[in-house]
Amino acid sequence: MKWMMLPFLFASALLLAACGSKKEEVDQGELAARAARLYYEQLLKGKYEAFLKGENRPDRLPDGYRKQLLLNLQQFVEQQKSRHEGIDSISLGASVFSAKDSTASAFLLFHFGDRTTEQVVVPMIKKKGVWRMR
Numbered sequence: 786m787k788w789m790m791l792p793f794l795f796a797s798a799l800l801l802a803a804c805g806s807k808k809e810e811v812d813q814g815e816l817a818a819r820a821a822r823l824y825y826e827q828l829l830k831g832k833y834e835a836f837l838k839g840e841n842r843p844d845r846l847p848d849g850y851r852k853q854l855l856l857n858l859q860q861f862v863e864q865q866k867s868r869h870e871g872i873d874s875i876s877l878g879a880s881v882f883s884a885k886d887s888t889a890s891a892f893l894l895f896h897f898g899d900r901t902t903e904q905v906v907v908p909m910i911k912k913k914g915v916w917r918m919r
Contacts (some may be wrong), residue, residue: 813911814880819890821907821917822875825893829872833858841910841917870898878904887911888919 824839878892891907908919
């Protein structure tokens, strides 16, 4: 019985080794673009603080400056509603990653309520393993 299990165990070990040695490479540009889309989706939901936290800014901003930034984000969303009947959805376009300085350009497509589409470039930077907007 032991001899019958030995070939099975040997084949299983080879199979695991073959599967484990093949390492898929992560597309950092796509990860940056997905992060950018997530930040903008938060903006559309009215979660302005979450969007602001996605920017590469110091952790502590003066209160007056933070309030002005949040007001600007709210005005941007309202402006898109009046100009284009709002942003219905955001989809991923292309992305370009630079390993040299851990930056990327994420190309997002804004799909508006008036059935127009606009491509937006979001510059991204990877800090401490997290993609943030520059």
